[in-house]
Amino acid sequence: MKKFLFPILASLILFSGCNPKKKNLIKVEGNAQGTTYHISYLSDDGINHKTAIDSLLKDIDASMSTWVPGSLISRINNNDNSVLVDPYFIEVFNKSIEVSQKTDGIFDVTVGPLVNSWGFGFAKKATIDSKKIDSLLHFVGYKMVRLEGNKIIKAKPEIKIDFNAIAQGYSVDVIANYLESKGINNYLVELGGELKAKGKKENENWKVGIDKPDEKETSERELEAVIELNDKALATSGNYRKFYEENGQKYSHIINPKTGYPAKQNLLSATVIADDGITADAYATAFMVMGLNNSIQFLEANKELKLEVYFIYDDKGIWKTYASESLKNSIRELN
Secondary structure, three states: OOOOOOOOOEEEEOOOOOOOOOOEEEEEEEEEOOEEEEEEEEEOOOOOOHHHHHHHHHHHHHHHOOOOOOOHHHHHHOOOOOOOOOHHHHHHHHHHHHHHHHOOOOOOOOOHHHHHHOOOOOOOOOOOOHHHHHHHHHHOOHHHEEEEOOEEEEOOOOOOOOOOOOHHHHHHHHHHHHHHHOOOOOEEEEEOOEEEEEOEEOOEEEEEEEEOOOOOOOOOOOEEEEEEEOOEEEEEEEOOOOEEEEOOEEEEOOEOOOOOOEOOOOEEEEEEEEOOHHHHHHHHHHHHHHOHHHHHHHHHHOHHHOOEEEEEEEEOOEEEEEEOHHHHHHEEEOO
């Protein structure tokens, strides 16, 4: 999907190679969904699965990319009533509604009109004022869309679905599931900063780094922390890379669907660790909208989700961090 909401926020760290007598370390890299991907896995047969992986990513684009005019989601947004959605679309839609319900609409799959009008979607930026926002909010609300069989029903034709806050994490899951179907049980999949790891590399867990919040675009990014991952997925959302300035004010790509405006919180980045990428990705976005205190309260009230988090936030000009208690043994802060 060309240009998802989120840039690469988690840096991949690969350490020493494996014993070639045991297994081959295969590395696959490429471009997809407006970003890059990096995959490493241990293989008995040495097969490089890049062709199959690229095909999977192309199929996901054809289903859920708002940047592909003929995709299923684009046709639905353009009110093509003949569209029958595929399993990819159904799984992501159902998860989106689940998270929307859990967060009381802080995460909302119908945020598309707002994202486009603020200039972060596929459409040209609109002239924004309070009247424009108020008019757009009439078309935002996850309760106004539903799935009947394999058809999406919209309450209003102006409603536009946007999976950009969740589909990249889901893409990581799809690739991971494919590798496991090939008998690969030691891997690290990274796509646009969203990751999933299973097994080990050599005799240690896979390790990934979390970037320091920095608005500068540089090839070498400074790390805030290193986290060990094993049979978990990780997603990071931040408001410090994708933004623009207008009349001296910064506007973040993370839109609050309740207010219609870019989220303004002291939370600089939210890293979420979950069992799968689709869950981690969705809640990383939701927490950026909630802010630090509300996110912590949400986690306390929803322990059954078993989410682990690492937050970087601004406390009156001083950067501070918050980590889940269960995460502290597997994280190493570098500052």
